[in-house]
Amino acid sequence: MFREITIDEPLEKIIDDWDFLDEKIVSKFSTFRPVGQNIFGIRRRAITHAAIIDPRKGSTSGALEMGPAGILAVPHKPLHVHVTTGGTPHRVEHNFGFWHINDMDELYLPLPSLPGEEFGHMLVIQETPVGTEGESFAWYCQQCLTMLFELHYDTGKDGFQGFWRAEERAVRLYNSDPKNQLCPECGHVNPLGYCWNTAKDTPEERAARAIW
């Protein structure tokens, strides 16, 4: 991961852009944007040791990962790098309503605000998938962790530009059939999924975002 950072343009043309946290740069990375071999996202957040607050979504402090021991809380702390290793299902409560299973490692670095400023920045960096590498949007039963539904996206083959369409498609497919939310193992009825972008929420999905 991150073995090399390359850019297509001559360095002197973009030298002013190397301050990633300049507001005009941050706005370009508000979703995700490929840069060389990696994909960067920079989000404005109120970041303290107690919580990470998204101005539109509220608290997004509940970072979770799933492994052999079950679900683990992996709270993001200011100035601490956290790496979610490739293949690990992970999600952030109230932020995106699915488990993201990415073949690539993802690095998180919360940068608290400077004195006198309301917002800091959450940096998210992942290696660009190539070839057969891809990712899944998945749902597990809240009660017993049985895998309920999964949509795989061949990012390496179909390109990162289709990522958000795939995310929305996965959420719509999962939500479209109540059977998908019904656990075949324990019978628990699980909440609807929702996208990362709040603008895509239906009223029902907005309600789901509030509870998980």
Added chain:
Amino acid sequence: MALVTACRFDELADGAARRVMVGQRALALVRRGERVFACLDSCPHKGGSLSEGRVSVARGELICPWHRFRFHLESGASVTNPGLVVPVFPVRIEDGQVKIELP
């Protein structure tokens, strides 16, 4: 095709998975009633040991303990992702021995 003896049938607990080494291959054997299923003991997602996973007897599935991907015992195909398949091998039970057809 080689027919290889893996273990005795009565060594397998009903509704559970067990790892056996057959030559250089690690296999997961699952007994479901009077039938036995065999697959590679490596999840096609990230290589988790399927023999350490749980068996859903009712649904005929083997579940990876790492990230809970579910695989049909018969076909080896993931229940949720058709592109994800664990190789499976035909099994015969002869004279109380579990024999596996390997390519």
